[in-house]
Amino acid sequence: MTFTDKLVLVTGGAGALGVAVAGALLGQGAQCIVPYRDEAEAQRFAFRDNKNVRLIAAGDLANESVVEGLYDGLKLWASVHIAGGFASGSVEDTDKAALMKQIDGNLVSCFLCCRAAVKAIKATGNGGRIVNVAARPALEPRAGAGMTAYTIAKSGVATLSISLAEEVAKEGILVNAVAPSIIDTPANRKAMPKAAFDKWPKVEEVAATIVFLASPDNVVTRGGIVPVYGRS
Template sequence: MDFRDRHVVVTGGTGALGRAVVGALLAAGAHCHVPYRQEREKEGLPSGALSLIPVPSLADEAAVAKLYGGLPALWASIHIAGGFAFAPLTDTSGELLRRLIDDNLVSCFLCCREAVAAMRRGRAGGRIVNVAARQALEPRTGANISASTAAKAGVAALSAALGEELAGEGILVNAVAPSIMDTPTNRRDMPKANFDAWPKVEEVAATILFLASPENKVSRGGVVPVFGASSQSAAT
């Protein structure tokens, strides 16, 4: 896939999946713009046409508007940033629920909105890819993580609605819904799991890259399962 001379935002670009996406984009010739919150997040990022932008919160409307308002003509925006909490219903406070909705749905909504404004300035269409989770497609697997499930389900619904709303402008919106992915953190937290069944972050990144690429000419409003062989329902 050819991203030469194309500018792409990747939120959550300093995490495990985000680094795989950023690395693949840079290899394909993209210029990546990656917001970050803490200085330590920048360590070990791929080298290349990479702009790192401090943003304290992607749920802050003014901060997100400033992030996208200062960009060159934008081709794609990929929204990986989010949050997760393992908490049964009776252990979930209103504060935790609101934080998960902010970290997942509000941040995604604001980034989509400002990305569309930036793409309209370029008048060349564009691509938006959001990251939901398996529970967004299979909510019954979200037992004991109901707040996270609800927040990610909102991301999936938003993606489908925007796919319809923006199609006439040549802005194609899709989402991926990963199962638990093979990351060092997930291996540490679930040492007895079958790691071979988990999708690798590079494999999920490949799906995201296609949906964000010029080669994707017709896919919109989709929430694509990226489960690999995993039968586990833990959140990403």
């Protein structure tokens, strides 16, 4: 598997999963574009000094003009959309503002990036790949009890991925998503100190699935929502 001379954009690249994805792509020869929200995020990005990385200040990816500016003029092979956010809370305790924050941060941002990515990939005339990040509750909504706003948003990401895959298949663009369970990150361990960490999927394992789906080696898989649950 190689990404030599291929340009890949990774949103959410400064997070634990994003860093693992970027690292795997760079290891396979990719040129990576990683948007960031603020200078602190850029400074903690592990590969900021890599000559094959371009960090771009982008701001809110739920803002249409921000996303259009980010993708403008790019000739992409792939776009990987990891950016998002999590919040728990019962329906009773979730007001409209909290609901919209989840929808904007997870679904609207993904939709806008997918839209811009399709245009950028089509500009190459060579096809390409889009990989989104849904979540286990998108496939198992009962598991989303207590985090319904998040589940709604990630279910939208899953549906977007399936329907878009049908729209752009004729262009040679394969669209898929992964659906992780709880990923083994320092933040998740801190939040759930009594959990069975050994059963959680590791960031490198989830990243490996994403990178395959984004790669030229993936020639047949489209419209998939791939469970990456580990043993959890």
